[in-house]
Amino acid sequence: xxxxxxxxxxxxxxxxxxxxxxxxxxxxxxxxxxxxxxxxxxxxxxxxxxxxxxxxxxxxxxxxxxxxxxxxxxxxxxxxxxxxxxxxxxxxxxxxxxxxxxxxxxxxxxxxxxxxxxxxxxxxxxxxxxxxxxxxxxxxxxxxxxxxxxxxxxxxxxxxxxxxxxxxxxxxxxxxxxxxxxxxxxxxxxxxxxxxxxxxxxxxxxxxxxxxxxxxxxxxxxxxxxxxxxxxxxxxxxxxxxxxxxxxxxxxxxxxxxxxxxxxxxxxxxxxxxxxxxxxxxxxxxxxxxxxxxxxxxxxxxxxxxxxxxxxxxxxxxxxxxxxxxxxxxxxxxxxxxxxxxxxxxxxxxxxxxxxxxxxxxxxxxxxxxxxxxxxxxxxxxxxxxxxxxxxxxxxxxxxxxxxxxxxxxxxxxxxxxxxxxxxxxxxxxxxxxxxxxxxxxxxxxxxxxxxxxxxxxxxxxxxxxxxxx
Ligand SMILES: Cc1ncc(COP(=O)(O)O)c(C=O)c1O
Ligand SMILES: N[C@@H](CCOP(=O)(O)O)C(=O)O
Numbered sequence: 001x002x003x004x005x006x007x008x009x010x011x012x013x014x015x016x017x018x019x020x021x022x023x024x025x026x027x028x029x030x031x032x033x034x035x036x037x038x039x040x041x042x043x044x045x046x047x048x049x050x051x052x053x054x055x056x057x058x059x060x061x062x063x064x065x066x067x068x069x070x071x072x073x074x075x076x077x078x079x080x081x082x083x084x085x086x087x088x089x090x091x092x093x094x095x096x097x098x099x100x101x102x103x104x105x106x107x108x109x110x111x112x113x114x115x116x117x118x119x120x121x122x123x124x125x126x127x128x129x130x131x132x133x134x135x136x137x138x139x140x141x142x143x144x145x146x147x148x149x150x151x152x153x154x155x156x157x158x159x160x161x162x163x164x165x166x167x168x169x170x171x172x173x174x175x176x177x178x179x180x181x182x183x184x185x186x187x188x189x190x191x192x193x194x195x196x197x198x199x200x201x202x203x204x205x206x207x208x209x210x211x212x213x214x215x216x217x218x219x220x221x222x223x224x225x226x227x228x229x230x231x232x233x234x235x236x237x238x239x240x241x242x243x244x245x246x247x248x249x250x251x252x253x254x255x256x257x258x259x260x261x262x263x264x265x266x267x268x269x270x271x272x273x274x275x276x277x278x279x280x281x282x283x284x285x286x287x288x289x290x291x292x293x294x295x296x297x298x299x300x301x302x303x304x305x306x307x308x309x310x311x312x313x314x315x316x317x318x319x320x321x322x323x324x325x326x327x328x329x330x331x332x333x334x335x336x337x338x339x340x341x342x343x344x345x346x347x348x349x350x351x352x353x354x355x356x357x358x359x360x361x362x363x364x365x366x367x368x369x370x371x372x373x374x375x376x377x378x379x380x381x382x383x384x385x386x387x388x389x390x391x392x393x394x395x396x397x398x399x400x401x402x403x404x405x406x407x408x409x410x411x412x413x414x415x416x417x418x419x420x421x422x423x424x425x426x427x428x429x430x431x432x433x434x435x436x437x438x439x440x441x442x443x444x445x446x447x448x449x450x451x452x453x454x455x456x457x458x459x460x461x462x463x464x465x466x467x468x469x470x
Pocket of ligand 2: 143144194224226311
């Protein structure tokens, strides 16, 4: 399998290459040269497989040429062995139509673990073949950071520099990052929003002095969903859920609480591979760039408003570029031009082809604070189920999507409610407790560096602490 950049001028790479590269050297994102396809018969045959076997079946076409099936199986067995539920991503029924797909049974209690437990092991596997050292630079609004740190802490040949927006993540999220004491983990609290942090990360990939791919000193890679391997691993749970609901005979819809458009793009990939998906509902909080883009073609980033669903406080949704590229006829030069315009003005209009293509599969909803609270209250009172604020946004959108009653709607539960106890308590009166496996999080000592929100401050910090590429 070869991967190409959405901006057309970076070299095509194999799976190992894109995993270690993270972002393409032309600033674009890697996507498979073509979408692997499963027939209806092949999908039917996946029914009843364990999560690990399903993961191997779904991901094999993407890793061809870089991993054997046995190697992939071994990595998946070890990654998903760390989940506290035998089903890895169990489904819970809420009423006749609504279902919740629990993605938070990994070590850091958010859906990010599904991909990052695998990605940490992929890095280790590929780096073992060389003497090189990897410098991971990531941005987090809370969950990617903790999941990535858990996945790579203490691993040889890897350093991780994780930027979080100071004061804009929950206490649990921050502590899950800052209490991990490993010499290769560097937590940086920066002034500004997640978007500011993400922009600095992307800039470092294009910095000639920093990025080895451009002649610089460090082999920089990504753990954010700009890294293709993240999305690949997330495709699996769409298959797992749909198969349990009767796919390929029955179509299902998914409602996805969305920020960086990674999770829902994985659903798009599943549909491209042949999984019968009726609709993908993109649920945003008041930081609604994606809702505006999908309803009016207006992709323009305003300021970021802090909300009770902080992990979705994002206005520049990196993976939307992958969708626009695919819907726009995979024209790298045109995509590069469109993105250059956006990077200059922070605004762009979708083309007619992009709008029409998206309308075929996606719908969207903007869910405000009151609606989020209503969803939490409803789930608690009617089903005895406690939703986290992000999942509540998806669940509200799912219940109001107006889909035919015969179509099951599965909301992706992206985080455990105990990661956001204050917001949950405000809406439901219940204070969720952290599961035992998280341990004495509030007794541990925190360590992080506070930096001004400037690229130079971050680049200097990384230069002082990172190991140069061999
Ligand atoms: C709990 C939670 N829900 C939803 C999202 C949004 O996912 P995505 O950025 O893949 O759209 C995130 C982070 O991105 C998250 O941490
Ligand atoms: N919500 C995320 C933001 C980063 O998104 P990613 O999926 O691109 O890593 C977070 O919690 O950090």
